[in-house]
Amino acid sequence: MTTTRRAAIIGANRTPFARANGPFAQASNQDLLTAALDGLAARFGLQGERLGEVAAGAVLKHSRDFNLTREAVLGSPLSAATPAYDVGQACATGLETTALVANKIALGQLESGVAGGVDTASDAPIAVSEDLRHLLLDANRARSPLERAKLVARVRPGLLKPSIPRNSEPRTGLSMGEHQALTTEAWGIAREAQDELAVASHHNLAAAYERGFFDDLLTPFLKLTKDQNLRSDTSLEKLAELRPVFGAGEHRTMTAGNSTPLTDGASTVLLGSDEWAAERRLPVLAHFVDAETAAVDYVHGDPKDDGLLMAPVYAMPRLLARNGLALGDFDFYEIHEAFASTVLTTLAAWEDADFCRRRLGLPDALGTIDRSRLNVNGSSLAAGHPFAATGGRIVATLAKLLHEKGSGRGLISICAAGGQGIVAILEAA
Amino acid sequence: MTDRYAELVNSTVGRQIAGRLGLPRPAVLRRYKPGDPLLPGPALLGAAGPSTLPPLAPLLEAAGVDTRPGPDDRLAALILDASGVAGVDDLGGIRDFLAEPLRRLGPSGRVVVIGLSPEGGDVIGLSPEGGDVIGLSPEGGDVVVDSVRQALDGVTRSLAKELRRGATANLVLADDPASLESALRFLLSGRSAYVDGQPIRLGPGSAPDPDDWLRPLAGRTAVVTGAARGIGAAIAEVLARDGAHVVVADLPSAGEGLAEVANRIGGTALPLDVTAPDAAARLFTHLRERHGGVDVLVHNAGITRDRLLVNLKPDQWAAVLEVNLAAQLRITEALLAADVMGEGGRVVTLSSTTGFAGNRGQTNYAASKAGIIGMVRAFAPTFAARGWTINGVAPGLIDTDMIHSMPLATREVARRLNSLQQAGLPIDVAEAIAWLASPGAGGVTGQVLRVCGQNLVGA
Numbered sequence: 001m002t003t004t005r006r007a008a009i010i011g012a013n014r015t016p017f018a019r020a021n022g023p024f025a026q027a028s029n030q031d032l033l034t035a036a037l038d039g040l041a042a043r044f045g046l047q048g049e050r051l052g053e054v055a056a057g058a059v060l061k062h063s064r065d066f067n068l069t070r071e072a073v074l075g076s077p078l079s080a081a082t083p084a085y086d087v088g089q090a091c092a093t094g095l096e097t098t099a100l101v102a103n104k105i106a107l108g109q110l111e112s113g114v115a116g117g118v119d120t121a122s123d124a125p126i127a128v129s130e131d132l133r134h135l136l137l138d139a140n141r142a143r144s145p146l147e148r149a150k151l152v153a154r155v156r157p158g159l160l161k162p163s164i165p166r167n168s169e170p171r172t173g174l175s176m177g178e179h180q181a182l183t184t185e186a187w188g189i190a191r192e193a194q195d196e197l198a199v200a201s202h203h204n205l206a207a208a209y210e211r212g213f214f215d216d217l218l219t220p221f222l223k224l225t226k227d228q229n230l231r232s233d234t235s236l237e238k239l240a241e242l243r244p245v246f247g248a249g250e251h252r253t254m255t256a257g258n259s260t261p262l263t264d265g266a267s268t269v270l271l272g273s274d275e276w277a278a279e280r281r282l283p284v285l286a287h288f289v290d291a292e293t294a295a296v297d298y299v300h301g302d303p304k305d306d307g308l309l310m311a312p313v314y315a316m317p318r319l320l321a322r323n324g325l326a327l328g329d330f331d332f333y334e335i336h337e338a339f340a341s342t343v344l345t346t347l348a349a350w351e352d353a354d355f356c357r358r359r360l361g362l363p364d365a366l367g368t369i370d371r372s373r374l375n376v377n378g379s380s381l382a383a384g385h386p387f388a389a390t391g392g393r394i395v396a397t398l399a400k401l402l403h404e405k406g407s408g409r410g411l412i413s414i415c416a417a418g419g420q421g422i423v424a425i426l427e428a429a
Numbered sequence: 430m431t432d433r434y435a436e437l438v439n440s441t442v443g444r445q446i447a448g449r450l451g452l453p454r455p456a457v458l459r460r461y462k463p464g465d466p467l468l469p470g471p472a473l474l475g476a477a478g479p480s481t482l483p484p485l486a487p488l489l490e491a492a493g494v495d496t497r498p499g500p501d502d503r504l505a506a507l508i509l510d511a512s513g514v515a516g517v518d519d520l521g522g523i524r525d526f527l528a529e530p531l532r533r534l535g536p537s538g539r540v541v542v543i544g545l546s547p548e549g550g551d552v553i554g555l556s557p558e559g560g561d562v563i564g565l566s567p568e569g570g571d572v573v574v575d576s577v578r579q580a581l582d583g584v585t586r587s588l589a590k591e592l593r594r595g596a597t598a599n600l601v602l603a604d605d606p607a608s609l610e611s612a613l614r615f616l617l618s619g620r621s622a623y624v625d626g627q628p629i630r631l632g633p634g635s636a637p638d639p640d641d642w643l644r645p646l647a648g649r650t651a652v653v654t655g656a657a658r659g660i661g662a663a664i665a666e667v668l669a670r671d672g673a674h675v676v677v678a679d680l681p682s683a684g685e686g687l688a689e690v691a692n693r694i695g696g697t698a699l700p701l702d703v704t705a706p707d708a709a710a711r712l713f714t715h716l717r718e719r720h721g722g723v724d725v726l727v728h729n730a731g732i733t734r735d736r737l738l739v740n741l742k743p744d745q746w747a748a749v750l751e752v753n754l755a756a757q758l759r760i761t762e763a764l765l766a767a768d769v770m771g772e773g774g775r776v777v778t779l780s781s782t783t784g785f786a787g788n789r790g791q792t793n794y795a796a797s798k799a800g801i802i803g804m805v806r807a808f809a810p811t812f813a814a815r816g817w818t819i820n821g822v823a824p825g826l827i828d829t830d831m832i833h834s835m836p837l838a839t840r841e842v843a844r845r846l847n848s849l850q851q852a853g854l855p856i857d858v859a860e861a862i863a864w865l866a867s868p869g870a871g872g873v874t875g876q877v878l879r880v881c882g883q884n885l886v887g888a
Contacts, residue, residue: 042688042698045674077692212681215700219684281719 006287007102007271008429012396013040014267015221016228017384020121023224024264029058030071032221032266032386033118037076039219040114040268044282050079052110055097056268057087058118059387059417060165062125069116090417091338093117094267094391095291095424101271102288111276115395117388118266124165132159167262169308169417171299176308176417177339179298181247181254183307184341187348191253194340195239198258198381201337205378206232208397213377217396229261229384258340263384267392269399284429286399286410291424292319298419305359309342311421312413313349317360319423327367330425331408332401334394337380338415346413377401390414395426402428432828434841435851455844455851456595459537461619461860463643463670468539468617470505471498473530477522478513482543482603485510488610492642494617504530506539506617512603514544514577523584539617540598542585543609546630547575582628589626589883590848597625597849597883607636611869614642620864623825623857625848626883629873635773635816636871644672645867650720652676652712654703655730657686659829660779663855664727667863669694673725676716678703703730703756709763722771725866726764728757728778731797733831735790746793753797758804761819765811774817775866778805779858780877782825786886798823802877809875818874820865825881826852849882 015035018024024032033056041047056069065071070084089096094117101113128136135151142148168175184194208214209226218226234257244252246259270282277284294315296306312335320327327350335343349355350366360366377397380390391414398410405428412424435455438447447454459469472494474485485508486496498504507530514520527540534540548570581600589598599616603609608631615621616629639645651668655661656677665675675696679687684700691698699715701708716723731753734745757778764770783791784798805821812819826832826843832852835843844852861880864870 038692039684039688039698042691042696045691045695045697047692047695212702212705215681219688219698220682221685223685225682225684281721283718 004106005108005273006289006427007105008274008277008284009286009288009395009399009426010270010272010277010282010284011040011044012217012267012269012392012399013043014218014389014393014396015265016218016224016226017263017265017386017389018224018228019384020262020264022122022228022264023222024120025122027120027222027264028123029061029065029068029118029120030075032120032264033068033072033116034075035219035221036116036118036266036268037072037078037114040270041077042219043216044270047077048079050081052104052113053101054078054082054084054114054116055087055100056084056114056116056118057093057097057388059088059090059093060119060121060124061088089422090420091336091385091387091390092293092414092416092420092422093388094393095395095412095414095422096293096391098269098271098288098391098395099291099422099424105271105273112270112272114268114270116266116268116392117390119386119388120264121262121386122264126165127163129159129161129163135159169298175246177246177254177259179303179308180339180342181252182303183310183345184253184339185247185251186302186304186307187345189253189341189344189348192236193344194253194258195236197337197340197343198239199234199236201375201378201381202231202234204376205230205382208377213400217400227383229263230382254339254341258381260338260380260385263386265384265386265389267389267396269392269395283403285403286426286429289409289425289427290319290323291422292316292322293420293422294318295421296419305355306419307345308417308419309338309415309421310345310349311419312415312423313346313421314360315421315423316350316413317362317366319425323425325409325425327369329409330411331373331405332376332398332410333369333374334379334398334410334412335374336390336394336414337375338385340381342415398426402426432844432851434844453845453850455849456536456593458595458622458849458851459619460622460854460856465619466493467614468494468505470535471495471502472506472508472617473498473504474508474510475526476510476513477526478511478515478519480510481512481545482510482609483606489613492610492614502533503535504533504538505535506541507531507534508613509540509542511542511544511581514581515574517573517577520577520580527588534592534596536594536596537619537622538592538594538596540585540588540592540596541601541613541616542581542598543601543603544578544581546602546604547578585628586626586883592848595622595849597621599624599626600628602628602630605631605633605872607631607634608870608872610638611636611864611867612873614869615864620860622860623849623853623880623882624861624878625881627879629878630876631872632874634813634818634871634874636869639868641672645869646725646863647672649673649724650676650716650722651725651727651866652678652699652716652723653727653729654678654701656690657683659831660824660827660855660858661729662686662690663859664729664862665690665696666694667856667859668725668727668866669696671863671867674720676720678712679730703760704751708756709760709767712760713763713767713769717769722769724771724773725775725777726770727862727866728760728776730756731779733791733794735794737790738792741793749793750797753794754800754804757801761804761808770817772816773868773871774815776812776817776819777862777865778819778821780805780821780823782823782879782881782884782886784823785879786884805877806875813874818865818871820873820875821877822858822861822865823877823879823881824853824858825879825884827858828852828854846886847882847884851882853880853882
């Protein structure tokens with residue numbers, strides 16, 4: 001196979017996103033991902049259909065869920081002959097799976113596939129402490145009951161403290177918010193600008209719901225019919241009242257209002273070749289054009305140049321150059337709002353000629369984005385951010401926006417833990 | 430919801446007690462399962478007056494019905510051809526044929542009387558009281574002939590009230606025989622379990638036999654609104670069982686139940702608010718792009734906002750009329766203007782016995798459901814010109830979430846106030862709709878079929 005083709009984004013389905021320990025508190029990752037697949041199968045009549053493959057993943061994952069996606073497929077209406085695999089690239093998972101499935105379709109290895117992601121911060125895995133874990137493993141290896149009893153006798157109350165997963169980087173011990181706070185301060189991003197972005201996110205998402213934009217992108221789950229975090233009546237005044245929660249010193253700007261909350265949810269995207277879609281009279285919303293990942297050395301680097309969530313800044317010029325495009329050549333921009341300041345530092349970096357010359361190897365600034373084209377139907381600040389599910393939400397929203405417009409291109413940028421990031425281009429079908 | 434009373438009186442001890450006390454004993458009705466024979470036993474055929482119909486025995490035999498019972502055999506059905514009644518004396522033939530074999534009619538037996546419509550008018554008419562009347566046509570007909578033809582209606586309705594053990598009696602007015610086989614198959618089978626004491630008029634129309642009577646809707650696309658639960662979900666299931674690809678539509682907020690229904694029946698889910706200004710456009714675009722058109726449209730979406738008229742708020746009035754009537758009128762008008770429904774198209778809509786008889790606390794609902802009856806009749810000629818049909822189904826008391834909210838005593842009394850002495854099931858309504866949607870029912874149009882067990886009010 002020497003020729004390639006562009007994979008079609010046919011449609012999508014996700015659960016509404018719930019705040020952690022809210023309506024989905026009792027739902028597991030498998031429940032959520034299965035629900036998203038159920039809705040996708042119902043929307044596109046995929047009952048009993050053998051798809052090429054399903055690729056999905058979760059960031060907070062139980063060890064028993066080693067085959068999470070395959071188990072979800074087996075619990076869904078899809079044919080049990082549909083293979084599946086788990087992918088993990090932190091918050092980039094949802095877009096990375098889309099790229100994986102799209103690339104296989106482009107190469108002719110697949111005719112159809114589903115990309116997705118899921119996360120629950122409510123039903124998170126809790127592990128025992130490392131010392132207790134070693135002790136239990138030793139007990140398991142013990143040859144005699146006496147030996148085992150001796151080991152068990154060594155259990156002390158202090159060992160029983162559970163190890164709860166934290167939203168922090170193993171190599172720095174800093175939470176994502178603390179990392180971003182360093183970068184925010186280094187780039188001098190003002191509190192007001194962050195709050196403005198958050199208000200726009202809520203208002204845009206509310207307007208999209210109002211006009212029925214999500215009617216065919218989302219299926220209610222456990223009686224939740226829209227993203228629970230959405231506050232359609234929020235305002236700059238209300239957000240201004242919130243106290244900063246990340247960072248240190250006098251210049252703290254990041255609040256619960258301009259940061260994403262812990263969220264539960266799942267998303268899926270149906271991809272296929274144009275022929276596969278046409279044979280089933282399925283629509284083609286957009287084509288997946290290209291994607292690029294990048295990573296930064298946030299452990300040793302400077303928080304301004306190599307901030308934890310700045311990898312997409314580096315991925316973007318490489319993606320644009322490969323496709324012969326400039327930053328301004330797009331009709332829609334979807335920049336994942338991990339924090340309002342993440343979006344704003346990303347834009348600031350691309351507008352900074354010195355940074356672009358020094359770090360991106362460009363002759364000048366990468367460019368400016370028309371803010372009226374940015375996250376026009378809201379993003380993670382309003383919808384919430386179930387880590388691995390965000391990519392699928394964004395791909396679906398952008399593909400439908402392009403379909404409604406009938407022409408043009410869209411750009412996606414998603415940052416991820418571990419100093420990683422992924423950017424991608426979609427084009428109207 | 431289980432009918433505990435019915436369970437009790439069908440138990441060994443309960444049966445004896447109910448018998449002694451003369452309490453009503455609702456029967457367990459024979460309901461259709463794919464592969465069931467039309468009848469569990471033989472049918473006895475008879476005639477009153479000279480027949481004007483094609484011979485029925487070969488038609489029934491071909492459908493697997495034994496039409497030659499022995500003199501002492503228990504009977505599953507009595508089929509009386511009264512198409513030739515022309516004088517009062519001919520009516521005596523009805524009694525002569527039915528009297529003895531009625532004693533041999535088995536549980537969930539069927540009496541089907543076949544007659545013709547009075548020439549001077551249509552037997553299916555709506556009177557202010559809710560009963561059927563003859564509307565005279567300007568030409569008039571033979572007074573005696575029309576009188577005795579109308580008499581069949583009274584005989585059948587009374588007989589339906591006399592029958593016990595789940596047996597039903599219905600009248601078929603076979604003015605055109607094209608749909609006769611299809612109508613007989615419906616009425617004899619368990620599909621018509623809760624249809625009792627009803628006249629059905631068979632007019633001219635294309636009524637081709639399906640390739641497979643087990644899957645009469647094979648290859649067809651149907652859409653059902655309000656399909657996330659209750660009667661709508663049952664309709665979707667039965668249409669799918671009969672071979673259709675079913676697009677199930679409901680409000681976006683009902684999407685979870687809708688997806689479950691779609692996945693259960695191998696259909697597709699379409700979130701749609703039927704009251705949205707662009708509902709018809711969205712629906713038809715979807716049907717055209719995804720399915721190349723539609724063959725069957727079932728208007729099922731409906732709501733209640735029950736209050737006495739003096740307490741009814743303007744928005745409660747408006748919401749019911751908007752969902753139950755205005756939206757259907759808009760979508761059906763748009764259907765006629767759009768190029769989306771294929772050859773032999775079918776529209777079936779949900780009315781209610783409340784639309785015939787009225788109901789305390791339901792002025793708004795009754796207005797909408799009576800309006801549906803008017804809509805069906807008014808659209809019928811336009812539909813006929815295209816080779817399509819439009820009909821309604823008027824459920825009586827059906828066991829859904831809606832009746833769970835009734836007070837216990839009211840519910841128990843309401844359940845007994847029909848000839849079958851029980852509430853119907855959603856599948857009973859669905860079976861009637863699936864029949865009206867089938868190719869063989871092409872001769873039935875402009876009618877509202879009641880699925881009410883012969884309600885004592887409004888049937």
